[in-house]
Amino acid sequence: xxxxxxxxxxxxxxxxxxxxxxxxxxxxxxxxxxxxxxxxxxxxxxxxxxxxxxxxxxxxxxxxxxxxxxxxxxxxxxxxxxxxxxxxxxxxxxxxxxxxxxxxxxxxxxxxxxxxxxxxxxxxxxxxxxxxxxxxxxxxxxxxxxxxxxxxxxxxxxxxxxxxxxxxxxxxxxxxxxxxxxxxxxxxxxxxxxxxxxxxxxxxxxxxxxxxxxxxxxxxxxxxxxxxxxxxxxxxxxxxxxxxxxxxxxxxxxxxxxxxxxxxxxxxxxxxxxxxxxxxxxxxxxxxxxxxxxxxxxxxxxxxxxxxxxxxxxxxxxxxxxxxxxxxxxxxxxxxxxxxxxxxxxxxxxxxxxxxxxxxxxxxxxxxxxxxxxxxxxxxxxxxxxx
Numbered sequence: 001x002x003x004x005x006x007x008x009x010x011x012x013x014x015x016x017x018x019x020x021x022x023x024x025x026x027x028x029x030x031x032x033x034x035x036x037x038x039x040x041x042x043x044x045x046x047x048x049x050x051x052x053x054x055x056x057x058x059x060x061x062x063x064x065x066x067x068x069x070x071x072x073x074x075x076x077x078x079x080x081x082x083x084x085x086x087x088x089x090x091x092x093x094x095x096x097x098x099x100x101x102x103x104x105x106x107x108x109x110x111x112x113x114x115x116x117x118x119x120x121x122x123x124x125x126x127x128x129x130x131x132x133x134x135x136x137x138x139x140x141x142x143x144x145x146x147x148x149x150x151x152x153x154x155x156x157x158x159x160x161x162x163x164x165x166x167x168x169x170x171x172x173x174x175x176x177x178x179x180x181x182x183x184x185x186x187x188x189x190x191x192x193x194x195x196x197x198x199x200x201x202x203x204x205x206x207x208x209x210x211x212x213x214x215x216x217x218x219x220x221x222x223x224x225x226x227x228x229x230x231x232x233x234x235x236x237x238x239x240x241x242x243x244x245x246x247x248x249x250x251x252x253x254x255x256x257x258x259x260x261x262x263x264x265x266x267x268x269x270x271x272x273x274x275x276x277x278x279x280x281x282x283x284x285x286x287x288x289x290x291x292x293x294x295x296x297x298x299x300x301x302x303x304x305x306x307x308x309x310x311x312x313x314x315x316x317x318x319x320x321x322x323x324x325x326x327x328x329x330x331x332x333x334x335x336x337x338x339x340x341x342x343x344x345x346x347x348x349x350x351x352x353x354x355x356x357x358x359x360x361x362x363x364x365x366x367x368x369x370x371x372x373x374x375x376x377x378x379x380x381x382x383x384x385x386x387x
């Protein structure tokens with residue numbers, strides 16, 4: 001491994017220079033079959049399995065939601081990955097932040113990223129976010145454990161050495177020259193500072209510039225992870241813990257939660273008593289208000305919508321009124337907010353490029369077309385590319 005940092009792709013440099021902010025979209029690799037999913041869910045299971053079987057839970061509920069231009073792709077195909085990258089680049093997304101699954105040396109859903117790394121294609125920026133929670137059958141970190149997470153000093157070293165190979169790639173996303181690495185659940189690590197220090201020191205020992213290790217505040221809303229030995233914080237959206245009466249430690253008694261939920265659902269036009277319905281617009285406003293009280297620096301986040309009916313059925317969380325206008329308005333606010341930073345620091349994380357089973361996508365959909373990508377392009381590039 002060379003001691004010199006690789007030069008980023010010319011296409012990435014040009015795209016960054018033209019954009020008002022650096023948008024990094026979280027990227028889910030679960031669109032190809034693996035033995036572990038076959039064993040639990042049946043032969044050939046992918047994220048599309050859940051997406052295609054979803055049904056409406058109330059009048060006006062948009063399910064199933066299915067892809068348009070990119071179709072039901074298989075991420076084992078380089079052509080599918082190239083089409084995604086081309087589309088993202090044209091509409092102002094700088095790079096994909098792949099969810100990375102490492103369990104005590106065992107990797108899952110690794111094939112798409114491994115092939116991108118090995119092949120050098122597509123020529124599009126990439127980085128990693130370690131989804132360091134046990135893999136469960138609810139996709140929420142709770143429920144029956146399918147693959148337990150394991151931690152140890154030796155595993156930190158092994159993990160860091162593997163990561164260094166990715167950090168050395170010329171396409172890897174950097175901030176001030178440092179490879180960006182996210183930890184989704186910093187609170188789960190028994191010695192967070194040790195793990196972060198191992199990742200940094202092993203990378204530099206192997207000739208890579210010291211990585212920028214960031215903590216995601218999805219489960220620690222408003223926390224400054226510099227206090228725990230990391231280099232900064234990513235403000236993750238959505239944070240479902242901010243939703244009213246979605247905190248299991250809240251004083252509201254369990255029987256009353258159902259009453260409150262039913263009343264709220266009825267106000268939103270949802271007659272289901274099990275579905276958890278909320279307002280997207282009100283959630284964004286509340287999250288914005290709370291984050292305005294934080295006095296530590298962070299990399300902001302935004303999300304395109306939320307509806308995990310394909311995964312959770314009638315027990316799903318659904319954010320209604322997720323009109324693209326509110327998404328575009330919030331993105332414009334964040335882009336304006338980061339203009340005070342040096343260009344390299346104007347990073348915004350978007351949830352998500354392709355989390356279809358959570359109703360959280362930028363990719364074109366059959367019902368909404370390119371509306372969210374168009375919104376991104378208007379805000380970040382100042383124009384919508386021709387189709």
